[in-house]
Amino acid sequence: MARYLVTGCAGFIGSHLTEKLVETFAPNGDVIRGLDNFETGKRENLTNVLDRIEFRECDLRDDAAVADACRGVDYIFHVAALPSVPRSVKDPRTSHTANVDGTFNLLEGARAAGVRRIVYSASSSAYGNQPGFPRVETMVPMPIAPYPVQKLAGEFYMKSYWQIYGIETACLRYFNIFGPRQVPDSPYSGVMAKFTLMMMRGERPTIFGDGEQGRDFTYIDNAVSANILAMTVPAEKIAGRVFNVACGERHSINKTFRILAELLDFKEQPIYGPPRTGDIRDSLADISAARDAFGYSVAVSFEEGLRRTVEWYKQQYAEVAAG
Numbered sequence: 236m237a238r239y240l241v242t243g244c245a246g247f248i249g250s251h252l253t254e255k256l257v258e259t260f261a262p263n264g265d266v267i268r269g270l271d272n273f274e275t276g277k278r279e280n281l282t283n284v285l286d287r288i289e290f291r292e293c294d295l296r297d298d299a300a301v302a303d304a305c306r307g308v309d310y311i312f313h314v315a316a317l318p319s320v321p322r323s324v325k326d327p328r329t330s331h332t333a334n335v336d337g338t339f340n341l342l343e344g345a346r347a348a349g350v351r352r353i354v355y356s357a358s359s360s361a362y363g364n365q366p367g368f369p370r371v372e373t374m375v376p377m378p379i380a381p382y383p384v385q386k387l388a389g390e391f392y393m394k395s396y397w398q399i400y401g402i403e404t405a406c407l408r409y410f411n412i413f414g415p416r417q418v419p420d421s422p423y424s425g426v427m428a429k430f431t432l433m434m435m436r437g438e439r440p441t442i443f444g445d446g447e448q449g450r451d452f453t454y455i456d457n458a459v460s461a462n463i464l465a466m467t468v469p470a471e472k473i474a475g476r477v478f479n480v481a482c483g484e485r486h487s488i489n490k491t492f493r494i495l496a497e498l499l500d501f502k503e504q505p506i507y508g509p510p511r512t513g514d515i516r517d518s519l520a521d522i523s524a525a526r527d528a529f530g531y532s533v534a535v536s537f538e539e540g541l542r543r544t545v546e547w548y549k550q551q552y553a554e555v556a557a558g
């Protein structure tokens with residue numbers, strides 16, 4: 236019997252991963268433990284699994300509680316973070332304590348507990364405005380805003396704990412993950428969720444800059460499968476390494492707006508505003524390292540992901556959709 240711990244299990248990505256783990260590993264008698272402080276996660280995201288996991292309400296900044304949550308654990312998916320580039324620009328300290336101190340507390344808890352492997356949710360923002368596309372993991376990171384610096388610090392810590400303490404750590408650099416459960420109504424929401432809800436409400440979204448900036452938008456199921464694959468392959472394939480998790484396609488914000496508008500039958504034009512401080516211009520991944528190391532492939536395309544996402548928001552926010 237193995238015990239898995241998911242940090243941030245009530246969040247957008249963490250809850251999807253937790254559901255998949257329960258479905259895949261619980262039938263073998265493995266135990267799934269999850270922790271969340273509900274700062275950005277939601278209790279309702281756990282509805283399908285709460286009675287099948289060991290849940291702890293716990294903040295990563297609380298080192299004693301984190302150490303306790305690591306006891307008896309073999310494998311950790313470290314998904315918890317306070318995301319958003321603009322949030323980190325506005326309030327870098329709060330993001331720092333969650334993302335850097337929190338990651339450090341987890342590593343120390345894992346070390347004390349003898350945890351075998353950690354798969355860490357890293358961010359494509361680490362590349363910054365580094366010239367050259369697509370992004371390959373061997374490029375020198377050039378983070379700009381505090382958030383990418385914090386996530387990158389976590390990567391270096393992961394690598395250190397592999398080299399020094401032998402914990403098998405792997406870092407997955409997510410490229411703009413989107414899908415059901417992404418929070419749509421916070422000032423720090425990802426663009427896809429935010430635009431979807433606004434258009435459902437008949438509101439015109441604001442595009443920051445000229446809208447020709449691009450992102451390698453990646454549907455949630457792809458991130459979940461990358462996590463499970465990275466956790467299950469032999470250590471020599473992944474330990475101490477960093478992998479892009481993306482689709483390998485670049486889509487502009489203008490194009491994304493147009494597809495969403497069509498799916499939602501939204502007839503109005505977007506508003507154009509000034510570029511956002513701390514933003515990078517473009518993002519596009521080379522995904523061959525993840526493919527070669529653990530057999531990653533794109534299971535759900537950008538277009539199919541958009542359709543599934545819009546369907547989910549329509550169901551979930553039916554009263555908004557009904558006007």
Ligand code: UD2
Nearest residue numbers: 318319320358359360409410411425426441442443511518
């Ligand atoms: C970054 C990371 C992403 C993840 C995320 C966590 C990059 C390339 N990606 O996402 O992997 O770590 O941070 O939060 O760094 N936009 C608008 N109008 C809006 C909102 C956004 O035009 O109302 C634009 C925004 O200027 C940007 C794009 O949409 O060009 C994507 O923004 P986002 O906040 O969804 O994600 P991003 O790229 O900061």
